[in-house]
Amino acid sequence: MAMTETIVQGHCDERFEAVREEFARNFAEREDVGAAVAVTVDGEMVIDLWGGYADAARTRPWERDTLVNVYSTTKGMTALCAHQLVARGQLDIDAPVASYWPEFAQAGKETMPVRWLLSHRAGLTGPAERLSVEEMRDWDRVCAALAATPPWWEPNTVSGYHALTFGYLVGEVVRRISGRSLGTFLRAEVAEPLGADMYVGIPESELARCADIIPAADQSAAALARSEAGVHPGIAAIAHCPMGDVNDPLTRMAEIPAGNGHMTAHAIATVYGALANGGAIDGTRIIDADAIELMREPQPAVQDLLLSQIIGGRDWQWGLGFMLNQLGASGPNKRAFGHGGAGGSWSFADPERRVSYAYVMNKMAGGTTGEQMRSVALVNALYGALDQT
Numbered sequence: 001m002a003m004t005e006t007i008v009q010g011h012c013d014e015r016f017e018a019v020r021e022e023f024a025r026n027f028a029e030r031e032d033v034g035a036a037v038a039v040t041v042d043g044e045m046v047i048d049l050w051g052g053y054a055d056a057a058r059t060r061p062w063e064r065d066t067l068v069n070v071y072s073t074t075k076g077m078t079a080l081c082a083h084q085l086v087a088r089g090q091l092d093i094d095a096p097v098a099s100y101w102p103e104f105a106q107a108g109k110e111t112m113p114v115r116w117l118l119s120h121r122a123g124l125t126g127p128a129e130r131l132s133v134e135e136m137r138d139w140d141r142v143c144a145a146l147a148a149t150p151p152w153w154e155p156n157t158v159s160g161y162h163a164l165t166f167g168y169l170v171g172e173v174v175r176r177i178s179g180r181s182l183g184t185f186l187r188a189e190v191a192e193p194l195g196a197d198m199y200v201g202i203p204e205s206e207l208a209r210c211a212d213i214i215p216a217a218d219q220s221a222a223a224l225a226r227s228e229a230g231v232h233p234g235i236a237a238i239a240h241c242p243m244g245d246v247n248d249p250l251t252r253m254a255e256i257p258a259g260n261g262h263m264t265a266h267a268i269a270t271v272y273g274a275l276a277n278g279g280a281i282d283g284t285r286i287i288d289a290d291a292i293e294l295m296r297e298p299q300p301a302v303q304d305l306l307l308s309q310i311i312g313g314r315d316w317q318w319g320l321g322f323m324l325n326q327l328g329a330s331g332p333n334k335r336a337f338g339h340g341g342a343g344g345s346w347s348f349a350d351p352e353r354r355v356s357y358a359y360v361m362n363k364m365a366g367g368t369t370g371e372q373m374r375s376v377a378l379v380n381a382l383y384g385a386l387d388q389t
Helices: 002-007 014-029 073-087 114-118 139-148 165-178 182-194 204-209 221-227 233-240 249-253 265-275 289-295 373-387
Strands: 008-012 034-041 044-052 198-200 261-263 337-340 346-350 355-361
Touching: 008 014, 014 034, 014 044, 014 373, 034 265, 034 373, 044 265, 073 114, 073 165, 073 182, 073 198, 073 261, 073 265, 073 289, 073 337, 073 346, 114 165, 139 165, 165 182, 182 198, 182 265, 198 265, 204 249, 261 265, 265 346, 265 355, 355 373
Parallel strands: none
Antiparallel strands: 008 044, 034 044, 034 355, 198 261, 337 346, 346 355
16 A cells, blocks of 8 residues: 555545555556546546556656657547538538548549548558658648558448548548647647646647657567468558657657547546537537447448457457447446557547546557456446446
């Protein structure tokens, strides 16, 4: 228990003491360096814990307001922005992408629907040309390259995790409709109304709050694409869009809405708390209740060309921009939905139990689909406590 007292800070309702204990165990036994976990139940923040250090040298304590790159956990926030436009009648996910983004009507993509962008079925995992790290920070440059690229496979026949391009593709649709970049839209329509501390594209004024990402062995999607013999060219194309050093201030300040959102666990749990409670939390509504069913609408289960390598060759079923609870990483409710990030971050909403959850960390490990033991232990403890009350 000394570990709990000296490392773990924040609030945890007494009935969830088992979650606090597992969180402390993550530091003692599971190699966490800095991390945070937050949970809402019925719209109330019942767990808000943080601990450890924001840097590898362990000189900078993780604070209540420490921001960290949550990698693909960002995708859930990007998808939410698109769904807000759907709920307002401004976006039809079955309409062609080109009806909102005319330049997209190239290379056989004239009739491709927005739905396929949200479900990783567009075949646009990378541009045809290899871009530099600097070019990846140029929004218009990346979107022009993707608009000109033919699909790497016949769209809608399989899915292939669009590790970085998801954010540009969905984000450009949001920008064309709203006139605002994805990061600006997210701040105005989600983060600021909810008081959620999150950014896609960190302002220079907030850089000092960012935790440093501490790498493990290179397990990035691009490294996997380079190392796998006979890998599908569409997965190899992920290497055409490198994000670069995630601790570089220029990368942090760029808008890469599939992979460089900087957020607190409290902020993510707040947003998913709204989605777990009919679209509103603490009196603030961000989306209509009916829209939540569309978010978790199962798309046809098919092999995902990248994720099948991570989860052992099984088929994968996407929601519309969200990961469905196929591996049990979001508790027992198969209808829970959310998104994970490379290295171990995980987040979800469980509308049936009115629960939201977010775990973030800076020490990287494998996986992006919630299977990391650090999060699994927390989720298991959470639902164990819920089942007792």
